[in-house]
Amino acid sequence: MTTLELWQQIFAAFSPMGLVWVFVGVTWGIFGGALPGVTASLAMSLALPFTIAMDPVNAFMLLASCYVGAEYGGSIPAILLSVPGTPANAPTAMDGHQMHLNGHSGKALGYSLVGGSFGSFFGGLIGVFLLGALVKIALLLDPSAMFALAFFGLSAVVSMSKGNLAKGFISILLGIMLGTIGSDNFSGMTRFTMGMIQLGDGVSDVPAVVGFVAASELFGQVINQIKEKRLTSPMLGKLDFTFITIKEFFATIKVALASMIMGLVVGVMPGAGPTIASFIAYNEGKRLSKDGDKFGTGVPDAIVAPEVANNACVPAAVVPLLSFGIPGSTSAAIMLGGMVMHGMRPGPLLAESNPEALGAVFLGILLACPCLLIVGRLMLKPWVKVTAIPPHFLNTIILVLLVVGSLALNEGIFAVGILLFCAFAGYVMKLAGYNPIATVLGFVLSQLVEDNLRRTMLLSKGSLMTFVTHPITLVLLLLTAGSVIVGLRNRKAPAKS
Amino acid sequence: MSKKKYLDMISSVFLILLGAIYFYAASKLPAPLTKEPLGPAGFPQFLAILLIGLSISVLVRAVLDKSESNNSPTSFTARDFKILIILMITLILYAAGIWYVGYIVSTFAFCCVCFWLMGAPLDKPIKILVPSLIIAIACFVLFGLLFKADLGSGFLF
Amino acid sequence: MKKKLLAIALTAALLAGCSSSGGSNATPTPAASEDTTETTGWVPTKDVEIVTHSGVGAGGDLIGRAVIAAATDIVPVNMFMQNKKGSAGSNVWAYVQKGKNDGHTLIVITPTNILWYYNANNGMNINTDLIPVCRLQYEPQLLLVKKDSPLADIEEFKKAYAAGEVTIGGEASGGPAWMFAKVAATDLECDFNYVPYSDGGESLTGLLGGQVDAVFCQLGEAIDQIKAGELVIVAFASDERVDAFPDVPTLQESGINFVFPQWRGLALPGDTPQECVEYWSEALHEASQTESFQKWLADSGSLDGWMDYKTFQESTKEQEEFIVGLIEKYGSGE
Numbered sequence: 001m002t003t004l005e006l007w008q009q010i011f012a013a014f015s016p017m018g019l020v021w022v023f024v025g026v027t028w029g030i031f032g033g034a035l036p037g038v039t040a041s042l043a044m045s046l047a048l049p050f051t052i053a054m055d056p057v058n059a060f061m062l063l064a065s066c067y068v069g070a071e072y073g074g075s076i077p078a079i080l081l082s083v084p085g086t087p088a089n090a091p092t093a094m095d096g097h098q099m100h101l102n103g104h105s106g107k108a109l110g111y112s113l114v115g116g117s118f119g120s121f122f123g124g125l126i127g128v129f130l131l132g133a134l135v136k137i138a139l140l141l142d143p144s145a146m147f148a149l150a151f152f153g154l155s156a157v158v159s160m161s162k163g164n165l166a167k168g169f170i171s172i173l174l175g176i177m178l179g180t181i182g183s184d185n186f187s188g189m190t191r192f193t194m195g196m197i198q199l200g201d202g203v204s205d206v207p208a209v210v211g212f213v214a215a216s217e218l219f220g221q222v223i224n225q226i227k228e229k230r231l232t233s234p235m236l237g238k239l240d241f242t243f244i245t246i247k248e249f250f251a252t253i254k255v256a257l258a259s260m261i262m263g264l265v266v267g268v269m270p271g272a273g274p275t276i277a278s279f280i281a282y283n284e285g286k287r288l289s290k291d292g293d294k295f296g297t298g299v300p301d302a303i304v305a306p307e308v309a310n311n312a313c314v315p316a317a318v319v320p321l322l323s324f325g326i327p328g329s330t331s332a333a334i335m336l337g338g339m340v341m342h343g344m345r346p347g348p349l350l351a352e353s354n355p356e357a358l359g360a361v362f363l364g365i366l367l368a369c370p371c372l373l374i375v376g377r378l379m380l381k382p383w384v385k386v387t388a389i390p391p392h393f394l395n396t397i398i399l400v401l402l403v404v405g406s407l408a409l410n411e412g413i414f415a416v417g418i419l420l421f422c423a424f425a426g427y428v429m430k431l432a433g434y435n436p437i438a439t440v441l442g443f444v445l446s447q448l449v450e451d452n453l454r455r456t457m458l459l460s461k462g463s464l465m466t467f468v469t470h471p472i473t474l475v476l477l478l479l480t481a482g483s484v485i486v487g488l489r490n491r492k493a494p495a496k497s
Numbered sequence: 498m499s500k501k502k503y504l505d506m507i508s509s510v511f512l513i514l515l516g517a518i519y520f521y522a523a524s525k526l527p528a529p530l531t532k533e534p535l536g537p538a539g540f541p542q543f544l545a546i547l548l549i550g551l552s553i554s555v556l557v558r559a560v561l562d563k564s565e566s567n568n569s570p571t572s573f574t575a576r577d578f579k580i581l582i583i584l585m586i587t588l589i590l591y592a593a594g595i596w597y598v599g600y601i602v603s604t605f606a607f608c609c610v611c612f613w614l615m616g617a618p619l620d621k622p623i624k625i626l627v628p629s630l631i632i633a634i635a636c637f638v639l640f641g642l643l644f645k646a647d648l649g650s651g652f653l654f
Numbered sequence: 655m656k657k658k659l660l661a662i663a664l665t666a667a668l669l670a671g672c673s674s675s676g677g678s679n680a681t682p683t684p685a686a687s688e689d690t691t692e693t694t695g696w697v698p699t700k701d702v703e704i705v706t707h708s709g710v711g712a713g714g715d716l717i718g719r720a721v722i723a724a725a726t727d728i729v730p731v732n733m734f735m736q737n738k739k740g741s742a743g744s745n746v747w748a749y750v751q752k753g754k755n756d757g758h759t760l761i762v763i764t765p766t767n768i769l770w771y772y773n774a775n776n777g778m779n780i781n782t783d784l785i786p787v788c789r790l791q792y793e794p795q796l797l798l799v800k801k802d803s804p805l806a807d808i809e810e811f812k813k814a815y816a817a818g819e820v821t822i823g824g825e826a827s828g829g830p831a832w833m834f835a836k837v838a839a840t841d842l843e844c845d846f847n848y849v850p851y852s853d854g855g856e857s858l859t860g861l862l863g864g865q866v867d868a869v870f871c872q873l874g875e876a877i878d879q880i881k882a883g884e885l886v887i888v889a890f891a892s893d894e895r896v897d898a899f900p901d902v903p904t905l906q907e908s909g910i911n912f913v914f915p916q917w918r919g920l921a922l923p924g925d926t927p928q929e930c931v932e933y934w935s936e937a938l939h940e941a942s943q944t945e946s947f948q949k950w951l952a953d954s955g956s957l958d959g960w961m962d963y964k965t966f967q968e969s970t971k972e973q974e975e976f977i978v979g980l981i982e983k984y985g986s987g988e
Contacts, residue, residue: 046644139863166551173548184537185852187827223580229616326855343953347878392615404636408646410737413596432508450540462534
């Protein structure tokens, strides 16, 4: 399918009713992503059964726009409450929440909203124009390159961890170890399940991730609240709804463009998705930005980088889905389910048999961006006002939402057990100076690292040369080394001064 | 026990033990079906060795370092610890309640307890009971009825 | 204030939209009258659930939904999906064990259940813990190579594999693809050469990207690539040639004794009364021959694999014995 034909399909997919569904999808996406405990993929899978009765084109537009909305929605609680809605928003919480505490709540949400729309829209345009090239990237990424890319993601820990670097590495190791629990993709045998058959498929990712990034943070706030028993919100009277200006956003354009490209490349890779993209983008943004040394104090670049990257993942993650039938992220896997339910098989023949599906998905992503701006802008004030809810109400509501989110996975009460265990472990780790966010990064990348390392070794018959001979792998490994060295030097510099 | 130094020492000893148990569990894994350079145990064992090594470095540093910051008390007090335990017990009871009693009833009870723990005054019980009921029913309607999630199979709702 | 209201209205519109569209499909309206049903005596009297280990949108879930759509006018009650995913089927087993034996609970089963039972010690034995009711879908497994590959002929493939020049890709070790590589190595008396991927789809990318030389997977996973001419079928792992591809040999006739049918069917919990089994076998036969279900089969690249409960129970027992035999010979995942 040529780019021109794809554009024709995109225009053909447009209908007023489709626009309504895009609004619905974006709104549910923002709302679902913003509920702590409901990740982007869970929000989509909850909406999936409703799309069966719909016209396929509208159904795909709804799912695609829901995906776009959820990637932004997760940043709302990250910024306002420091409780990330989805793991991809964890880096946003660092600076976003700080900016909110500095009294610029509206601006913090604004950077995330405009950044997210920018990432998905221009990422989507590039996706349409370079569909063929992106497909080739996906095929070029052999196991060794995938391993190197995952390794690159892990290296983000260097610049993320404050204080003792060994503790940062330990945190990430614990995450990788947690990820090895369950069935080994390679040999099919179960490992480290401690006799619990529920762990046979591994530690369920949504409750584990939500427990480490969101619930452990919330525990700290709840414990403070129980000690202090404040009955009014500390933000009362300090709420600020001022939105960002175009000029303010353009001040971050360098970081935004770089993050978009990182989001696109990482999004194409099967199995990684938005989480790794936003961590890499935050890490690299720190080096690119002129405010790099101020990351962590609430600077715009630090919000824009991860938010652009995770939204740019959306158009990229659907590329391998539409061209091979292989989803680039768990959310794209839900989209696959939606297509199969409508009797379509994503793959090389989709462009011939159901070209309208391609048009619908891309139109859904592109249309979702202006809708996201509108809906996000309209809902900005109510969201900020949430922080004015008395803290004892707000904390309780979030606790209940975390639990119900785990139950919504339909894996039974065991998922709630995982959530509570990870929340407790995350809180204790934070006390002892370890970093639960790094643990999540390790957990999310664990299988990618191990499987691809082992597959590479098996294909090369045990030779390590394969990491040097493949050009993409070599470049990625050199980038990782560079990023670690620069990160280490930056850590030493402020320590001396 | 509230000094940063001791926290580091306890955590690193715990991690060394964890690494050792993990390594042992990995070595007990049966041989793989497919011959490969790294078996199902190879990667985990590598992780365990790294973990033990890094934990030892944390331990050594904590023992040797006599600087002020290392000996300063952490902000975590015995009272915090007590509250953390109470919070965990409440949550575990909540989870058990969902499973054995039912979603709406236990969410309602959990909310009431949380409001009380977090300082809501008891002289106006309406201000505790009504929001709790609203939260419980809203979650049930959204997730249980609309999204058909399985919210447990207790004998009450 | 106005803006806030608009935001609320949008949310409300969303919820309303969802519930109205959901109400019409997630719980299909019951058939108008009861006299369309069979007269075996027993008929379902309350909502019927179909339990699957697949998540929404995955294989086991999709066939369940297709059955529900096809059976709307045949079964007099509502039917709905119950997704109990994860833990290699043991979540399903935990769910159906207690009090689900009144004929109102159906379970989606596949040969994977047998593998899980023996390899991972998980889940249920479909022959002793459950009563297989009918087979609905059949998907032959096959061996694939890239287009223009010299291995497209099975004899060439055998020669090259025996010489150790071919790497086969497929699912995790212990699954059908791994079994094939093992059986082939034994029958050809050569070294076994296999690279596992997380699933069939990923191994196909590996084949397209030139990482492995051949892939063993299900027809439905590869049908588009085959039609597009990117991949070529070497042989099928079925007991007779597949109608749609009369020129492609089976492994058995080429001297590699490996037959592994991949199918999906439905079962009832172990102690369900016999009359329920008969009712469902007949009602589902009617449903599986409807136009909508046949179209669904064709769309998903699989074949009509209808078997009533008598033939199906024999066939699952046979397959169990075959798998047990292989595991005894080559070892399992444990």
